[in-house]
Amino acid sequence: MTIHQPGKERIDAVRGFNRFYTRQIGLLDEGLLKSAFSLTEARVLYELAHRDGLTATDLVRDLGLDPGYLSRLLKKFEERGLVERAATEADARRSSIALTPAGRVAFAPLNQGSHDQVAALLDRLPAPEQDRLVKAMQTVQSLLGDGAEPKIPYMLRPLQVGDIGWVIHRQGLLYAQEYGWDETYEALVAEILGAFVKSFDPKWERSWFAEREGEVVGSVFVVRQSDAVAKLRLLYVEPSARGLGIGRRLVEECIVFARAKGYKRLTLWTNDVLTSARRIYEAAGFKLADEERHHAFGKDLVGQNWNLEL
Amino acid sequence: MTIHQPGKERIDAVRGFNRFYTRQIGLLDEGLLKSAFSLTEARVLYELAHRDGLTATDLVRDLGLDPGYLSRLLKKFEERGLVERAATEADARRSSIALTPAGRVAFAPLNQGSHDQVAALLDRLPAPEQDRLVKAMQTVQSLLGDGAEPKIPYMLRPLQVGDIGWVIHRQGLLYAQEYGWDETYEALVAEILGAFVKSFDPKWERSWFAEREGEVVGSVFVVRQSDAVAKLRLLYVEPSARGLGIGRRLVEECIVFARAKGYKRLTLWTNDVLTSARRIYEAAGFKLADEERHHAFGKDLVGQNWNLEL
DNA sequence: ACCACTTACTTGACTTAGTCAAGTATATCA
DNA sequence: TGATATACTTGACTAAGTCAAGTAAGTGGT
Known part of the structure; x- marks a missing residue:
């Protein structure tokens, strides 16, 4: 037994x-x-x-x-x-x-x-x-099959049709399962991403999708907040693909991109329950700027703003 | 050969x-x-x-x-x-x-x-x-397996976490494959559905999801446009589940709901290329109100408004 | 009611596919 | 250099499966 x-x-x-x-x-x-x-x-x-x-x-x-x-x-x-x-x-x-x-x-x-x-x-x-x-x-x-790891553990690629729906779907499900968030989180993701694509400015904004064996297993978005400030949004990695360094790599890409575009600061908003994401941000050099309690997605949460001066 | x-x-x-x-x-x-x-x-x-x-x-x-x-x-x-x-x-x-x-x-x-x-x-x-x-x-x-049809061909159920992302994903992919629409359509769906959930009013609005063998194969949304007018949005049925009458059934539910809530009119916007959807609307009694050319989703299209007086 | 045809087994006569144990030559390790 | 492992090979089986022919019971048409 x-x-x-x-x-x-x-x-x-x-x-x-x-x-x-x-x-x-x-x-x-x-x-x-x-x-x-x-x-x-x-x-x-x-x-x-x-x-x-x-x-x-x-x-x-x-x-x-x-x-x-x-x-x-x-x-x-x-x-x-x-x-x-x-x-x-x-x-x-x-x-x-x-x-x-x-x-x-x-x-x-x-x-x-x-x-x-x-x-x-x-x-x-x-x-x-x-x-x-x-x-x-x-x-x-x-x-x-006995864990014959794919040759390329994962690859990053730009957005394709179907991706944002997939990210919305997976994030919605995942945070519902792991943290009990309700469907308003999924709706928020949908709104953010709908707006992202609609007003997408390729000069100042970008998204990355991690693909593993033909399936999307992670993603991240950088949007322009002002001339000087870029915002990292919606970092996510599939549970089945964790431990491959995909999260760190995605954040890395964002930082490189933000620096290259001449932004002065990269900022992001997250919640304290997302501990593994937090570790990635800390390792990448982000500093916690402020936090505040709020009620969202059917839960009491602590929202945090993190900044990285570039 | x-x-x-x-x-x-x-x-x-x-x-x-x-x-x-x-x-x-x-x-x-x-x-x-x-x-x-x-x-x-x-x-x-x-x-x-x-x-x-x-x-x-x-x-x-x-x-x-x-x-x-x-x-x-x-x-x-x-x-x-x-x-x-x-x-x-x-x-x-x-x-x-x-x-x-x-x-x-x-x-x-x-x-x-x-x-x-x-x-x-x-x-x-x-x-x-x-x-x-x-x-x-x-x-x-x-x-x-030799087409052992499931006992229940499909069932309708209300929205669950993950559904709207799924609908966005599938509609984005489907219309890209079938009609060559670009990712702005997917983004539009994301915005619509994000807003739908965010401002959802259960008294006046509703959504239905058709599930077949545990998978979502169709959906439709009714949103309130005014006291008298309800709008049917985003009707969709998976290609693999077509021919089961799911589309007609979904539209039927919308009509029944709109009547029960006392709306005077059910309206909807679609494009003329979506011929199978159009047939469903016609069969349900909708009348074409007006149409106009527009450019969207990377294509030249003819948008149509259809109305059903309740 | 009867005949031809089909179905649901059964039996006999086989082959083949696979197993197991023991043996030989070569390689590896201490 | 001897003990042990590996890469087969051979002999001696048996289980597993095939094929054809046969029997008894049902079915369909006239």
Whole structure:
């Protein structure tokens, strides 16, 4: 009995999905039945066709096969002239396995069949649903895949259509969940961002969006308050993307931008409950100017103004 | 060669996921190796434990098994006293299969093992990621599952935190994709909705959100323009949820609400390119009052005012 | 009421796919 | 240099699944 038990509904949902996908894979594999290869053989051929310098051990590990079984399977392939084994220089026990031209020829229809089958599956769905499917699959894969960190942990990019709605949505939900704020906070964010875009002055203002694996995971805005003063607004980082330094990086960008534009001061307003944001501001050199109690978003809060002289 | 070819990247992504999940299921099944049952036996037991009045044919269909294989498998179970078969009254060829108490006892550790395994898998992820995983799996399942329509096609509910951001996000993206509108439309929606919530008067104003399988797929707002005139704003329905009558239903609710509150007229502003919305308004009895060319959202448009005398 | 056809299994005869244990050659580490 | 680990290989199995043919019971049309 662990202390932190994942909810039963979640477990049941995952088990249900496993049953469902077991069947799904079974259906797809029926297409292989007529071919000369078993599912496992096809998986091996696929790996060989797509990766170079594989050894038997690699295949055993990546496909979860029995070494003895694989050994025989490869021997059969070799006898049929589908694969070749070349001794590796470094280690005489291993040999690197590769498809021969004949092997590629044998694999081609298999590959095509699988491709067509999936194409037919997708074809039943309209394009936006296809995208949803692919996206959901990638989510599952990246969550269950053993933490293969993406090459680029995140990237910053300018505003695109859909971004501000997303930021409003996520901030609204997040602060409701974490601090119990009501929907008036979300409305405030909507007003601020609506006005930001409407009166946007690219010479004096800017926004940054942190994207990770195609999803927005953080953002920040700089707006002009006067000739001398710029205001940093709505810094936010997704809980799932915290710890990557995204928040600090976003604030950093704002400071660099404000300096470059010749502002004398960067100011911001926040609430004392947002402690992790506060730490970022302090680390960046902001000083607390003043604070005052106020009632907003359904809570009693302490609002704070922070300034950074540039 | 079909005319509508799903993109190659999508196909490859799905195939990649299939390979990934084949392995994933393989890993989970290793847990069964020590038990007295094979994967297929476990699947059969699971179905028997969770559904009543199953026949052999049901199992063959739902699990994709060979009838001969299943027949023998059930015979073995029966000999071991794990299942019982009862002749069905209607059809003497079939018999309905059920686990005996002994069968339940035999299934319990199997079930527990699978449960624990999944729990361990989930335990590695923080709770919000678990939710993302489950949600993504449900998306995959509902998209690939053969269109088992949800019991309730959709339901209407009032505004919740996160809704307005979501509507802004989706409308911004949608009209950008479909009509090429730029981000100023999204900003306009944000301003409208920010102001709506801020100055919300529950006595005179209301909003409705259509939810389908836990996702917002449509919305509409009624705001007070004067004592006598209410304005319908921002009607929208997700492309994936069109054809269910959600748009018509939302407009209907607005009309009923406006009448009940004693407004004399319901008015709305739209653009002529939004043809499906227009059809809904016409069907509901709205009359085109006037229209005028204007330039907005990066396009030349024809704005229209529609009225419904209540 | 009857015949052709379908459905719901069952049985027999197989193959294949996969497992397990033991063995050999090479590499690594102390 | 010897003990241990790794990268296969081989032998000996068995479980798992397939395919075809058969039987009994239902269905549909005339």
